Amino acid sequence: MKSLKVYVLVYLVFLYAPIFLLPLFAFNSSTIIAFPLESFTTEWFTALGGIKEMHGAVINSLQIAVTSAVLATMFGIFAAMAATRYPFPGQKGIMGFIMLPLVLPEIIVAVSLLVVILRLGMSPGAWSVVAGHTLICTPFAIAILQSAFAALDPSLEEAAYDLGETRVSTFRRVTLPLVMPGIISALLISFTISMDEFIIAFFLTGSDPTLPVYLFSMLRFPRLLPAVMALGTILVVLSIILITFAEIMRRRGIARAGKTDTGGFL
Numbered sequence: 030m031k032s033l034k035v036y037v038l039v040y041l042v043f044l045y046a047p048i049f050l051l052p053l054f055a056f057n058s059s060t061i062i063a064f065p066l067e068s069f070t071t072e073w074f075t076a077l078g079g080i081k082e083m084h085g086a087v088i089n090s091l092q093i094a095v096t097s098a099v100l101a102t103m104f105g106i107f108a109a110m111a112a113t114r115y116p117f118p119g120q121k122g123i124m125g126f127i128m129l130p131l132v133l134p135e136i137i138v139a140v141s142l143l144v145v146i147l148r149l150g151m152s153p154g155a156w157s158v159v160a161g162h163t164l165i166c167t168p169f170a171i172a173i174l175q176s177a178f179a180a181l182d183p184s185l186e187e188a189a190y191d192l193g194e195t196r197v198s199t200f201r202r203v204t205l206p207l208v209m210p211g212i213i214s215a216l217l218i219s220f221t222i223s224m225d226e227f228i229i230a231f232f233l234t235g236s237d238p239t240l241p242v243y244l245f246s247m248l249r250f251p252r253l254l255p256a257v258m259a260l261g262t263i264l265v266v267l268s269i270i271l272i273t274f275a276e277i278m279r280r281r282g283i284a285r286a287g288k289t290d291t292g293g294f295l
Contacts, residue, residue, distance in 0.1 A: 048265055055258040062254055073259040080256065086243035090224055093155055093239060097162035098219035104163070105170030105215050112171075113178040128168045138165065139232035146233070154235035161229035166219035173218060177211025210278040217275035221268050240264075 054062050058070040077083065111117070112124050130138060142161050146153055181204065189199040205212075227241040234242055244260065247253045 051258055051265060052262045054255065055262045057255070060252055060255055062258070073255040074263075076256050077260055080253075083240075083243060083260070086238055086240045089155065089237045090240040093158050093162060093230075094220045094223040096159050097166055097223040098216050100159070100163045101166035101170045101219040102174075102212060102215045104167045105174045106212065108167070108171045109174035109178045112175055114183070124171075128171065130165045131168045131172075135165065135226075135228040136232075139229040142229070143232050152235065153233045155237060157233040157235075158230050158239065161233050162223040162226060165226070165229065166222050169218050169222060170215035173215040174208065174211050177208040177214075181207050210281045214275040214278040217271045217278075221271045221275075225264070225268065 053066065055073055056069050056071065057066045058072070059067040108124070108127055112120065117123075139161065142157065142164075143153065146157055151157075185203055185207070186199050189203045190196075194202065225241065226239075227245065230239040230242050231245070238246070244257055247257050
């Protein structure tokens with residue numbers, strides 16, 4: 030047991046040490062990413078305001094992430110409802126096929142989408158990145174929303190039917206409010222995944238790169254590396270906040286339904 034604890038500790042240090050190094054170099058006055066550190070400074074965070082190309086990449090990433098998150102969550106709602114409320118022939122196989130992007134290497138997905146787009150005679154761009162991100166985010170949204178719909182007591186919907194509500198009004202006035210924490214959680218997780226994704230964006234982006242692709246291009250200029258570290262620090266903090274909030278909403282939804290929490294992202 031002791032050796033297992035040591036292994037887990039070493040694994041966590043190996044996994045998260047690069048993330049903890051980001052703020053160290055982001056607040057270091059030297060332009061060289063190496064030890065020993067020189068002195069504390071915030072000039073690299075201030076310098077981010079003067080990099081206009083980065084601002085465009087941020088806006089492009091935000092637009093793609095919001096669109097992808099909304100689409101993935103909508104598809105997730107439909108799939109989760111179908112899987113938990115309406116049994117149909119071949120349900121397990123179909124749901125397994127939908128969840129397949131979870132285990133497929135992203136580079137395979139990216140190259141496949143690029144080949145299809147080029148064979149159709151179209152040019153890659155923001156729309157193709159949205160399509161790719163929606164494809165990989167939808168399984169995550171389904172996984173979250175399935176637990177939200179499974180925790181929802183069907184008798185609440187049946188009671189609404191008995192009181193004269195239609196299926197549409199029952200979904201809008203009963204089902205949707207009760208699963209709203211799961212929907213918010215799915216939105217936030219999908220947004221975070223899309224915002225941070227690099228491989229699909231690298232293959233499918235057009236003339237307007239996303240933020241991860243732009244940051245990759247900045248690595249060719251050593252003098253800009255500290256600014257990259259500063260931006261990376263900001264993105265890590267925002268990602269942790271979003272994922273934490275998503276987990277809080279997921280747990281709140283399960284607690285509201287009176288079900289037992291079987292685990293989540295945190």
